[in-house]
Amino acid sequence: MLIDRTEVIVSSPGRNFVTLKITTDDGVVGWGDATLNGRELAVASYLRDHVAPLLPGRDAHRIEDTWQYLYRGGYWRRGPVAMAAIASVDTALWDIKAKVAGLPLYQLLGGASRERCLVYGHASGQELPELFDSIREHLELGFRAIRVQTGVPGFASVYGVASSAASGGAGRYDYEPARRSARPAEETWDTRAYLRHVPSVFEAVRGEFGPDLALLHDAHHRLTPIQAAKLGRSLEPYDLFWLEDVTPAENQQALRLVRQHTTTPLAIGEVFNTVWDYQTLISEQLIDYVRSPITHGGGITGVRRILDYAAMYQVKSGMHGPTDVSPVGLAAAAHLGLAIHNFGIQEYMLHSEQTTAVFGLPVEFTEGGIRPLEEPGLGMHVDENLAAKYEYEPAYLPTNRLLDGTVHDW
Template sequence: MRIEHAETVVTSPGRNFVTLRVTTEDGITGLGDATLNGRELAVEACLREHVVPLLTGRDAARIEDTWQYLYRGAYWRRGPVTMAALAAVDTALWDIKAKAAGMPLYQLLGGASRRGALAYGHASGRDVPELLDSVRAHLEQGYRAVRIQTGVPGLGTVYGVASSAADGEGRYDYEPARRAAGGPALPVEETWDTRAYLRHVPRVFEAVRHEFGPELPLLHDGHHRMTPIQAARLGRDLEPYDLFWLEDATPGEDQAALRLIRQHTTTPLAIGEVFNSVHDYTTLLTERLIDYVRSAVTHTGGVTGMRKLLDFAAVYGIKSGMHGPTDISPVGMAAALHLDLAVHNFGIQEYMRHSADTLEVFRTSYRFEDGLLHPSDTPGLGVELDTEAARRFPYRPAYLPVNRLTDGTVHDW
């Protein structure tokens, strides 16, 4: 089962996606997600110029060997661009292998460990009443766990707050990367005040718990904006509201910083959506400084790379919480769902519904029922790319925002 050719497809049905399509000599096609929000063309060039030329003639069935060949053989290892390119190849090869076997991918990963993957949605509002309405809407859509984000009094645009209410299918206008119709758009600059945020957030969770009771799993994303001692304070202040997790409380580069947070709060911690290999987690896992790993299949070396990470985390009793916003394409989402169903140490899956235009380009078969996601029993990943539809949505340059403190200092976004 030799690889005959591979090509990249860049499309922008509401936001930019990069997809690798690999075809074997006997006509089996596999897809891999290579999207890196705000740096899409860097990954596309890496694939087109450096990786795709290495694939022709390789045995598509030798997935682990190809993974090691591209990881170790490049010499320059890790990094988001390299690992997203590797992820696309790896995921496409798993798609091919499962299609050749006539099975959904999760069967090749050991079979189902559960009926479906518990998913959480993104409830948000500019103020508390708008947030409570958003939570109600998510519960009506079938979610059984909800992430809570609100505006902060005195600040303008705040990360995680959707710019509009949900449409009839439960999709929100939430795309932080600003796109330009003609030429590059400069990043939008937002303003941040951590002290105002720390005063506000506990009152938000008090209101949500008062309205919806103690049973609903609630999550919150700090988006790397706190120092370790600030994160420790917030974790402690949120303990009465029994969070499922506090995510990305502090920048992840300094793994030892999580020691201080862990010492001061029992609120469960999740981190890792900006990580791209198992090596980024070594201290966090071996010292049990977190409870959930937040990496995405798309950015962590594909199904093979993510499985290595989750198996390592399982040794220390740490669970999965894979990244799944709308800048992970339906191909990347499907890959995550097959792992969610198969691995023993599953925790929860982030799930934001893609736009109607995106679902026209990527024909999906995964389903969401009673708060659970299932990848379907379609052979392979269960996602097909409509190239004619993809051509109708050309790439448009976009940047994620830049964050500044009230005095103008650049801060973490």
């Protein structure tokens, strides 16, 4: 069975997505997600101009060979653009293989290791009453694990708080900090104010919702290693499920210092793209969860490679999965998460009605978890005609500056 043709679909049903469609010579269709938030057109061009021309005539069943061909054969390895493109091809080929087998994809990955994949939702609020309302909304929906993000006194806009006053609730889309604009918005940051405020937020949340609710928090790379260690220690009384992206982890040795000072579980890696990015973090057990999504981590083949390595050191999965990962990427994550032994948790946000109308909903959400549909392949049903009605619109994640104007990590 040979690859006959490919199509790169860029559409914006609620937000921008890059979707790859591969069709075989006998008409089987596979879908892949290549969305890279704020850099979508770079991946679309890489796919159209440099990857798609290489695929027609290749055996669609030779997934590992195709992965190595695109990764090693390109010479310029790794990086989010190349790995997102490879991910879309890999995922689409797994979708095709499972459809030909007549099985849900997870069955080809070894079958189910659990009944469903525990997920966490995003609750946020500029102040505590708004945050509490958001947590209650998630509990009513059925979530059993919730990421808590809050405003910081004195700052009108803070990443992860969907209703930040600076935007008046408008301009952001699909509950995310990206804004439709020609240039990134700039937000202001003060680490000392944040470190003073966050422990009191979790104290209040625990006091309101009790000890059993799984709570997560994302520092989003904004801290130095010693600041991260301080935050982790200050949050220990509130028993977090994890503390995410406390410091830029390109300097993997920095996590040694963090680990020495706190027992709060650490999650790292949503900006990592290959198993090589994790070598020190995993082998020295400096983290507890790996965050790479299938969409950015080289597909099912690439992320499975990361998680098999992680399993050797009792490190679990915690795949990135907000609404900048399309339902195609979510479906792939659900199939892989159901199959692997070292699954931890899956990030899960509800897509907009527009997005769902185009892609459908390829998972079932019950009892605080998701499970992929019992259909051959990924279970995707993409409405290409509807997708074509939503044209790409420039949108960017914000940039971050300290009080003195210095550009800062975020």
